[in-house]
Amino acid sequence: MPDLFAPLDAGALALPNRIVMAPLTRNRSPGAVPLPRTATYYAQRATAGLIVSEATAISHQGQGYADVPGLYAPEQLDGWRRVTDAVHEAGGRIVVQMWHVGRISHTSLQPDGGAPVAPSAIRAKGKTFIRNEDGGGAFVDTSEPRALETSELPGIVEDYRRAARAAIDAGFDGVEVHAANGYLIDQFLRSGSNQRTDAYGGTVENRVRFLGEVMRAVVDEIGGERTGIRLSPVTPANDAHDPDPQPLFEHVAKVIGPLGLAFVHIIEGATGGERDYTQGEAPFDYAALRSAYREAGGNGAWIVNNDYDKADAQAAIASGRADAVAFGRPFIANPDLVRRLREDAPLNALDQATLYGGGDAGYIDYPTLD
Ligand code: 8OZ
Numbered sequence: 001m002p003d004l005f006a007p008l009d010a011g012a013l014a015l016p017n018r019i020v021m022a023p024l025t026r027n028r029s030p031g032a033v034p035l036p037r038t039a040t041y042y043a044q045r046a047t048a049g050l051i052v053s054e055a056t057a058i059s060h061q062g063q064g065y066a067d068v069p070g071l072y073a074p075e076q077l078d079g080w081r082r083v084t085d086a087v088h089e090a091g092g093r094i095v096v097q098m099w100h101v102g103r104i105s106h107t108s109l110q111p112d113g114g115a116p117v118a119p120s121a122i123r124a125k126g127k128t129f130i131r132n133e134d135g136g137g138a139f140v141d142t143s144e145p146r147a148l149e150t151s152e153l154p155g156i157v158e159d160y161r162r163a164a165r166a167a168i169d170a171g172f173d174g175v176e177v178h179a180a181n182g183y184l185i186d187q188f189l190r191s192g193s194n195q196r197t198d199a200y201g202g203t204v205e206n207r208v209r210f211l212g213e214v215m216r217a218v219v220d221e222i223g224g225e226r227t228g229i230r231l232s233p234v235t236p237a238n239d240a241h242d243p244d245p246q247p248l249f250e251h252v253a254k255v256i257g258p259l260g261l262a263f264v265h266i267i268e269g270a271t272g273g274e275r276d277y278t279q280g281e282a283p284f285d286y287a288a289l290r291s292a293y294r295e296a297g298g299n300g301a302w303i304v305n306n307d308y309d310k311a312d313a314q315a316a317i318a319s320g321r322a323d324a325v326a327f328g329r330p331f332i333a334n335p336d337l338v339r340r341l342r343e344d345a346p347l348n349a350l351d352q353a354t355l356y357g358g359g360d361a362g363y364i365d366y367p368t369l370d
Contacts (some may be wrong), residue, residue: 004313005342008049008324010301011225011262013081013093013173015049015324017176018317019338022305022328023052023097023230024177025068027129027357032053032070034079039086041362044335046092049324052176052230052265053083055099055183059156060111062141062184064101066131067357070346071096071163077170084171095174095228096167098218101147102184103193103196104238106130110143112318117152117211118145119187119194119201123238126182136222136256138359150198156184161217164227174226174262177218179252181271182238189248192241204251212255218256226301233268234279245280250292257296264293266324272328275306287321310341324339337367345369 002008008015021111028038042051054271057063057070070076080096086189087094098186103118110116127139127335148156160177167175179185187193188210192202202207233249234242242248256264259368270277278284290302305326331337332355333348340347 002317003132004310004317004325008301009279011174011227011260011325012223012299013050013095013226013262015093015301017049017338018324019049019313019324019341020324020326021045021051022326022329023178024328024332025054025065025356026363027065027067028359028363029069029079030065030067033073033075034069034083034353036068036082037360037364038079040084042083042094043086043090043092044364045331045337046087046090047336047338048092048331049338051094052086052326053094053096053172054195055097055178056330058098058100059157059159061117062100062159063103064116064183065129066109066137071098072159072200078165080167080170080172095176095202096172097176097178097224097230098163098167099178099185100156100159102187104128104142104183105145106140107143115146116143117148118184119148119196121145121147122193124182124193126239128312129276131189132358133159137158139298142283147196150200153200153213157213157217160214161221164218164221168222168226175218175222175226176228176263176265177214177253178230179211180230180267181235182240186232186240187216188258189252190240192239201355204248207248208255211252215256215259217282219259219261219339225262227259227261227263228263228265229256230267232271232283233265234269234277234288235271236277236279237271241279243280245284246282246288249289253289253293253298254296257293259298261298261300263301264325265301265305268304268306271306310344333366335366
């Protein structure tokens, strides 16, 4: 019977344990460039079975918050090279989370101050975080987006492909496509944000089309064995909503099943909230989602996430419901989380005040056991 501390092969990724560091936005990359302290931060957490980096914009258009990193300009890639080298030197493995925010952005963050792009011109009820002229930060309403022309979509797919290549060139072990939490790919999936009348809107098949094109481009570029995807079938994050998520996400499973992915990473319930939160008439059936993926030929590792503790995680793995478990907030406060879980040691508490933005404090100064 495998447990949390047993090794796991996920495509080309050989995990020494099944404790994954979830992607965590920290807003510490001014000008979208990861600093040396970011290399220290990730290297401190290298005993994770796998690190998934914080969400990283594939293009300037894909940027939606102040001080989040990018994966498209040379200085950004040099910054990431420092990170991947440090993680590998510390014995770890790291994939980058590739991100396009779609409508969750603000004109001040966009090329030429333009409108953010989205499947449809429907503004998200929600906030993003920008920097003022005086350098201070502010939470502001997301800007009204403009609907993407059908003819623009191949260019965005190409941005994902280019970013995946750049990631491998910068030393990442692979990529995770961010298709969760109400960002661009998820905006295409759900009828609440997708009112298109072309081949990318309307039916479930049409709404999943963009996701399929992105995934095939990335897999074609770097191989399925180095590619994963993150999904959040029922989250309300960033105003994501769909009245009937079960058939929608089972179709996603059918589309990604044949791609030979290394892993599928599922946020269960509301991101950062209740794991049993649901949308639609009935509770979401995650087992049926996984069966649909396996039936479509998918044999990637099945990673679950959202507020798991050690007991929940062990139970999920022992039952065969999951192959690995991603931990988010506990990894911020506990660089040696793997050891602490193994030894049943107490966990450091998270300092909320230093989550987003700032310097070393609350970033690279959390203590280890010794
Ligand atoms: C917290 C703050 C900003 C962005 C996500 C990338 O929810 C994020 C994010 C989280 O996936």
